[in-house]
Structures are given as structure tokens and as C-alpha cells.
Amino acid sequence: METTQLIYAVTGALIIGLGLSAALRDEPLLARIIAINIAGVGVFLLFVAIAYRGFGQTADPIPHALVLTGIVVAVAASGLAIAINRRLHHDSPSGDGPAEDSSA
Amino acid sequence: MSWMLIDLTLCISLLILAVAALYARGLQQRVVFFIAFGLLCAIAWARLNAPDLALAEAAIGAGLTGALLLSALNDETDPQPPLTQPRLGRLLTTAITALLTLALCAAVVTLFPLHEGIAIQQLQQQMPHAGVVHPVTAVLLNFRAWDTLLELAVLLCAALTVLNLAPARPVTAHDSPLTGMLTRILLPLLTVTAGYLLWTGAHAPGGAFQAGAVLAAATVVLRLNNNPGFTHLRVGALRALLALGLLLFLGVGLLQTVLGGAFLQYPPSTAGFLILLIEAGAMLSIACMLSLVYLGGHLHPHWPCHAPSNGVDTWKRHS
Numbered sequence: 288m289e290t291t292q293l294i295y296a297v298t299g300a301l302i303i304g305l306g307l308s309a310a311l312r313d314e315p316l317l318a319r320i321i322a323i324n325i326a327g328v329g330v331f332l333l334f335v336a337i338a339y340r341g342f343g344q345t346a347d348p349i350p351h352a353l354v355l356t357g358i359v360v361a362v363a364a365s366g367l368a369i370a371i372n373r374r375l376h377h378d379s380p381s382g383d384g385p386a387e388d389s390s391a
Numbered sequence: 392m393s394w395m396l397i398d399l400t401l402c403i404s405l406l407i408l409a410v411a412a413l414y415a416r417g418l419q420q421r422v423v424f425f426i427a428f429g430l431l432c433a434i435a436w437a438r439l440n441a442p443d444l445a446l447a448e449a450a451i452g453a454g455l456t457g458a459l460l461l462s463a464l465n466d467e468t469d470p471q472p473p474l475t476q477p478r479l480g481r482l483l484t485t486a487i488t489a490l491l492t493l494a495l496c497a498a499v500v501t502l503f504p505l506h507e508g509i510a511i512q513q514l515q516q517q518m519p520h521a522g523v524v525h526p527v528t529a530v531l532l533n534f535r536a537w538d539t540l541l542e543l544a545v546l547l548c549a550a551l552t553v554l555n556l557a558p559a560r561p562v563t564a565h566d567s568p569l570t571g572m573l574t575r576i577l578l579p580l581l582t583v584t585a586g587y588l589l590w591t592g593a594h595a596p597g598g599a600f601q602a603g604a605v606l607a608a609a610t611v612v613l614r615l616n617n618n619p620g621f622t623h624l625r626v627g628a629l630r631a632l633l634a635l636g637l638l639l640f641l642g643v644g645l646l647q648t649v650l651g652g653a654f655l656q657y658p659p660s661t662a663g664f665l666i667l668l669i670e671a672g673a674m675l676s677i678a679c680m681l682s683l684v685y686l687g688g689h690l691h692p693h694w695p696c697h698a699p700s701n702g703v704d705t706w707k708r709h710s
Contacts, residue, residue: 293499305410305413309413311488317466321413338439352531355531359451362459364549
């Protein structure tokens with residue numbers, strides 16, 4: 288049981304590192320959102336691995352509830368980031384869209 | 392031994408897919424790899440006895456986030472900017488993240504063997520009074536109801552911001568990749584599935600979040616079919632739907648204080664009913680919020696949130 292937990296927990300830690308280093312690169316915003324989401328999934332994987340209690344036994348429900356909350360907040364945060372990006376793109380002078388029409 | 396092989400295969404595939412989603416050449420490829428990564432993660436969580444999370448990850452993490460990212464691909468039209476980061480900076484960030492990861496791995500290794508904390512012992516003692524049999528639902532809506540209440544508030548903030556950020560631009564119309572026939576089959580199926588997940592959450596994996604995500608998937612289907620399914624929804628009704636979950640939750644919590652209990656402390660006899668009531672409201676609100684976030688704040692082309700006449704005109708011109 289401990290090896291299983293350890294395998295998944297270390298995988299989670301590695302995914303956090305991968306996502307974090309990718310999120311810090313100079314890249315389009317969408318790529319960074321993907322990177323942050325992947326780092327988040329790494330955190331969730333770490334939590335779920337620690338909540339595991341062996342084959343056929345019920346896992347610890349408290350980390351599960353926290354992760355469930357986290358998943359939903361993560362999608363809302365990604366949606367918010369995308370909406371802000373879209374608005375910035377729309378309002379920037381080089382961006383095309385009705386913003387130019389109204390200023391003319 | 393065979394299980395260990397499966398675990399190792401799963402973990403290595405997860406790492407490979409993560410690298411592919413982070414370093415693939417095109418953004419579109421990255422999004423597709425990200426969806427695959429999420430689905431594989433759902434399988435890993437099913438293996439780790441977390442069926443609730445597997446459901447949520449498949450529906451929300453991979454499904455809705457994937458749909459969101461795919462629809463956002465259109466925004467990133469400019470070619471990738473050249474790497475402006477200086478070499479030293481890149482080296483430094485890589486070194487720091489590598490150190491952090493190493494420290495995290497070391498911390499994880501020292502965690503074992505795990506001992507059951509006080510929290511889980513208290514949880515097992517209190518389970519008979521929770522009103523529901525499924526422990527995850529009991530933690531979410533009874534023992535740690537504060538977390539869920541505040542989470543709904545966070546979601547409401549995000550949804551309202553997205554609603555207000557939406558520029559008065561036409562929603563890009565595209566060819567509908569789904570046939571009307573498929574929509575007619577999928578929509579009732581999704582609605583029934585959402586109801587089932589909501590009801591079954593009391594004693595088995597499921598609950599308001601998964602049900603809300605499945606309902607939001609119905610919005611994705613409608614949008615892919617170019618069906619203006621929300622044309623009849625007014626701003627007031629939308630706001631009411633968004634706030635319903637949070638208000639119901641607060642109302643039930645405050646009612647307990649009026650009746651002489653503590654905030655959000657349900658009496659054991661009615662706990663089951665109250666939890667189902669809160670979950671039903673939360674499901675509708677969550678479905679509404681996730682749909683709104685997916686649609687980027689634009690419920691329909693004539694959505695009156697920024698400059699109604701302008702929005703309508705540009706829509707007509709483009710279509």
C-alpha cells in the first residue's frame with residue numbers, strides 16, 4: 288500500500304514541478320493557463336495519493352472533498368483568465384474588433 | 392506485483408502526457424494533450440479509490456476545461472512571440488523549480504508511514520448524524536460546509552466577472568459539428584444523468600458538482616449545435632439562477648441559528664433533506680456558472696451587457 292501511495296505522490300510532485308517551470312516561461316497566455324492547470328492537477332494527485340488507504344478500503348474523504356472543491360475552482364479561475372485575456376486582446380489598439388469601430 | 396506494473400505504467404504515461412501538453416509545438420496540440428492528461432488522471436483517481444474525483448475530473452477537469460481551452464484557441468491568433476527571457480533568467484527559474492520539486496519529493500517521502508489523524512476519527516464517529524451515507528458528500532455539505540459555501544461565493548465572483556468582462560462582440564458563428572438528431576438524444580440523457588448524480592450523491596459517488604458539470608455539458612452541446620438555447624433568459628433570471636445556490640445555502644445555515652443551533656449545523660433528523668435541498672440549488676447555480684464561463688459571458692449574440700445596440704449591429708453585420 289505504501290509503495291502505491293509513494294509512486295503516485297512522487298508523480299504528483301514531479302507534475303507540480305513540470306507545470307510550475309512551464310508556467311514561468313515566456314509564452315502565450317493560453318499555454319501558461321494549461322501549465323498552471325497541470326501543476327494544479329499535480330497538487331490534486333498528491334492529495335489523492337495521501338488519502339489512499341489500501342486496496343478495497345475507503346479512502347480518507349477529507350482530502351477528497353478539498354480536491355473536489357479545488358477542481359471546480361480551477362475551472363472557474365481558468366475561465367476568468369481566458370475572459371480577461373480575451374478582453375485585453377479586444378481592447379488593445381492592435382487587436383481587431385468593434386473597439387476600433389466605436390473609437391472611430 | 393501486477394498492480395505495481397499498472398501503477399508504474401499509469402504514472403509514466405501521466406508524466407509523458409504532462410510533458411507533451413507543456414512542450415508540444417502548437418497550442419492546439421497542447422490542448423488536446425491536456426484533455427488526454429485529464430482523462431488519464433481520472434483513471435488514476437479511480438484506481439486510488441476516489442470515484443467522486445474521477446467523475447469530477449473527467450467531467451470538469453478534462454471535459455469542461457478542455458472545451459473552454461478549445462474555444463479560447465481562436466483568441467490566440469498572433470504567432471508565438473520569440474523568447475525574450477534572458478538565458479540567465481531561464482536557467483535561474485529552472486534551477487529554482489528543480490530545487491522546489493526536489494524538496495517536495497523529499498517531503499513526500501518522509502510523510503510515510505501515515506497515521507490516521509484526529510479529524511478522520513471524529514468523522515467516523517459523527518457519520519451516523521450526517522444525514523447522508525456517502526462520506527465525501529457528508530464532508531462537503533455537513534462537516535466542512537463552510538468550505539463549500541465560500542467556494543460557491545468564489546464561483547459566483549468568477550462568473551459575475553466573466554459576465555461583466557464580456558466585450559460587446561459577436562459570438563463567432565461556426566458550422567455545427569453536431570447534428571440536431573444527436574442533440575435531441577444527448578440533451579434529455581444529460582439532464583437525466585445530472586438528476587441521477589444529484590440524487591445518488593447521498594449514498595454513492597456523485598453530488599452537486601458532478602451533476603452541475605453534466606448540466607453544463609448540455610450547454611456545450613447546445614453551443615456546438617449553434618442552438619441559441621438561452622435567448623429567452625433575461626439578465627434578472629440569470630442573476631437569480633447564479634445566486635440561487637449561495638442564497639439557499641446561506642438561508643438554510645442562518646435558519647439553524649434562528650432555531651437555536653449553530654450556523655450550518657443541521658439537526659440530524661432533517662439533515663438528509665436539507666443537504667439535498669442545498670445540493671439541488673447548488674447544482675443549478677454551478678451549471679449556470681460553468682455554462683457562463685464556457686460561453687465567455689455571452690449567453691447569446693444579442694446579450695445586453697455592454698452596448699446592446701452595438702452588439703446587435705455587429706452581430707447582424709457579421710452574420
